Amino acid sequence: ETGVTQSPTHLIKTRGQQVTLRCSSQSGHNTVSWYQQALGQGPQFIFQYYREEENGRGNFPPRFSGLQFPNYSSELNVNALELDDSALYLCASSTGQNGYTFGSGTRLTVV
Amino acid sequence: KQEVTQIPAALSVPEGENLVLNCSFTDSAIYNLQWFRQDPGKGLTSLLLIQSSQREQTSGRLNASLDKSSGRSTLYIAASQPGDSATYLCAGSKAAGNKLTFGGGTRVLVKP
Numbered sequence: 001e002t003g004v005t006q007s008p009t010h011l012i013k014t015r016g017q018q019v020t021l022r023c024s025s026q027s028g029h030n031t032v033s034w035y036q037q038a039l040g041q042g043p044q045f046i047f048q049y050y051r052e053e054e055n056g057r058g059n060f061p062p063r064f065s066g067l068q069f070p071n072y073s074s075e076l077n078v079n080a081l082e083l084d085d086s087a088l089y090l091c092a093s094s095t096g097q098n099g100y101t102f103g104s105g106t107r108l109t110v111v
Numbered sequence: 112k113q114e115v116t117q118i119p120a121a122l123s124v125p126e127g128e129n130l131v132l133n134c135s136f137t138d139s140a141i142y143n144l145q146w147f148r149q150d151p152g153k154g155l156t157s158l159l160l161i162q163s164s165q166r167e168q169t170s171g172r173l174n175a176s177l178d179k180s181s182g183r184s185t186l187y188i189a190a191s192q193p194g195d196s197a198t199y200l201c202a203g204s205k206a207a208g209n210k211l212t213f214g215g216g217t218r219v220l221v222k223p
Contacts, residue, residue, distance in 0.1 A: 042202075043155075058210070092155075094208065099160035100157070100211060101157060105154045
């Protein structure tokens, strides 16, 4: 059974650019969530997808958007990057019943 | 709105001592409570999941309890080892398949 895999592991972008982060969910998991974790803080919920539909969103602006594909993998897109977007981005998958499995994260640095 | 708090923010103990990590939440309508471990710069590793009908879960040296009426969960780590040094995060969800709301974490250092 494969776990949750995220790519890339590290990324450096310039303010104003756009970025796409990718996540492959654990086999059999149809729910994918994305979280942003600033240094020294707990993760903050960005949004969640269930069977390709967004079914929950946190307090993030519309320039944060996402997709879930038929194989339940997912993308997080961030437009017009700001310095405060620098963080660890975590993807988690679930069947909806048995808790969440997290990936290793993507470290995004905006300069 | 659910808020989750973890106190203390940091903890340092000598090797062999038992660890007690606290997690409190404001909304008792919690469905699942999950404890995670995070090593510096890494993702989250799930340690224990307490589901809605349960009050306790155990795995090896780890034991987690959940008291919904008082809004508290406690993670016990017996006979701590230097390898237990990490940040421990608790997170709750309001319903099956709902988002997780995280505490700020407790950073643990176990000294040899």
